[in-house]
Amino acid sequence: MAKRASASRSHWLFKSEPETYGWQHLVRDRRTFWGGVRNFQARNLLRDSIKKGDGVLFYHSSAEPTAIVGVAEVVADGYPDPTQFDRASPYFDKDSPRDAPRWYCVDIVPVTALAVPLDRDRLRGEPALADMMLLKRGARLSVQPVTAAEWRTILRLGRVDA
């Protein structure tokens, strides 16, 4: 069993369109696999870097408003995304070999909603978040790293006791 390089957990931000799968769906399901991600950079994070115990900011994209709305936690390390082998799934990938899966997912559970959801204006107004990947032009990565400082700032602004 490999020990993590650091004792402290890592932090991430996951984007989702609330009409497809929003915070309310995660609360309803109480646990879900974060699958259907079809981008190699995000895949690498899901497969190699995102670990059980890590913290996740849940972000609603293409929404009104677009906002960070909740905190989740990773409860299973990366494993092959089952939807890539499911012919009935919109995420089916005929080119992904069974013995060398191309796409990965992790499992997450909801921890708490932000008492104050943080929309983009609110995030942009916070100097401590000036370098957040989410706020960078053209940052489309749907699974992205969040620094410990950004994490603390967002939980404070969102009135999350942690």
Place this chain on the structure above:
DNA sequence: GCCAACGTTGGC
């Protein structure tokens, strides 16, 4: 609905 930014594909 628009369109800028980006990732992927495929011709060469």
Place this chain on the structure above:
DNA sequence: GCCAACGTTGGC
């Protein structure tokens, strides 16, 4: 291995 064309993302 380059790069134009294409498809997608996602804020506005």
